[in-house]
Amino acid sequence: MAIGCVVCMESKAAAAFPGSPLTDRCNHAPRTCLECVSGSIRTHIESGLSTDVPCPECTGIMSSADIQRYADSKTRQRYDELRLYRVVEEDEDFIWCSAGCGSGQIHEDGLAQPIVKCASCGCKTCFLCKVPWHVGLTCDEWSSLVAASAADDTSAQTLLQRAEELRASKDTIDQTTKPCPRCSWNIEKNGGWCVV
Structure with a gap:
């Protein structure tokens, strides 16, 4: 006796269909062939x-x-x-690699040590911000940069480039200037005096 599958609409022998409801939550006889059940899953x-x-x-x-x-x-x-991913994602100490390598790990140091180095690819990720490590910026500075850039839809990569530029500028300022003894502003001493 041939039965018609409700999915592929082909007539098949009874042996091509599940012998019982697909789940204990189904209250109907199975009318989908095994091949279509597998394809649906x-x-x-x-x-x-x-x-x-x-x-x-x-x-x-x-x-x-x-x-x-x-x-x-x-x-x-x-x-x-997928089930394993869902379970580990529920752990508050779990973080995915920000490089997209598909790896993730438990980071028990949490906020006390926010830099997470991927055990698979070595990429550094910020545990708090969930982005590639923002070199030279604190998480608060990074958040401020993100907030300031939200209006123009700036990508995370562009923000990281801006952060690197800011860090390089700060390093240059630190190396080439000193605080003025009179006003405390950073100045590059060239033999003259700061006029207030």
Whole structure:
């Protein structure tokens, strides 16, 4: 006896369909073939939006055991990775590498030592700001720079370049000037006097 799949609309033998509801949350007989169930799971997992995979026929969410039963091996592996990512992201000491290498780590020093060096690629990330380390700027200075640049949609890379320029300027000022003994402004001594 052939049954029509509600997804691919093909008539298939009963053996091509699950023998029981896809999840314990489904209250209907399965009318989606095993191939389409697997494809539905794969599409949902590849989207990366959520590890909550619904039945293709209703809103019932499949359990981990359901996913393991009906998905292909590559999809099962990706599903397990996504679930692991979701669990570690809930740890307040976890941070993703800002270089985008796909690595992340637990940083137990938190705010006391905000520089996190990626164990995979070596990139330095600010634990508080969640961006590449802003060399020469405190987190407050970085936040001020971000706030000042928000109006013109400046990218994080451009902000980091500006931060580097500010640090270089500050280094130059520190190396070439001294505070005036009379007014305390930084001056470059050239033999003259500061006039107030």
